[in-house]
Amino acid sequence: MLRRALSLFALATVVAGIGACHLGRTSRPAQVTPVNVALGDSLFNNGNCQRCHGKGGVGAQNAPALDGKKWLQLKTGSYDEIVHLITVGVPAADIKDKSHRFAMRGRGGNMNLTDxxxxxxAAYVWTLTHK
Structure with missing residues (x-):
């Protein structure tokens, strides 16, 4: 009897653990492909993005970290929100942490990124928050 109860408890624990792991996962957006992430990494770390957000998006004086621990300008940090923010930018008046001094120009500013x-x-930034 005790053996059966322990077996059932172990099974229930495993099932609950699997369910909890599944609930904590965010599905990968279709656009977050290895090719897109590699291109995004190159554009981010060799272009204007890293000048303010730091190499790898670790944050710097002029812009926040992009590790998803605390989103300043986004509600959820979803891929679509990231795309929108990169596209339109953040006007200086809308910056929530005033220690970050500069507006974020849309489409990488003078990089004038294509869609x-x-x-x-956005795919690269999304991966920074979903490791």
Whole structure:
């Protein structure tokens, strides 16, 4: 009897653990492909993005970290929100942490990213928050 109860308890624990792991996962958006992430990494870390957000999006004086621990300008940090923010930018008046001094210009400012490049940078940023 005790053996059966322990077996049932162990099974229930495993099932609950699997369910909890599944609930904590965010499905990978279709646009977050290895090719897009690699292109986004290159654009981010060799372009204007890293000047303010730091190499790898670790944050710097002029812009926040992009590790998803605390989103300043986004509600959820979803891929679509990231695409929108990169596309339109953040006017200086809308910056929530005033220690970050500069507006974020849309489409990488003078980089003038195409839609495909915006999506690639968004894919890279999304991976920073979903490791």
């Amino acid at each position: 495909a490049q915006v999506q690639a940078v």
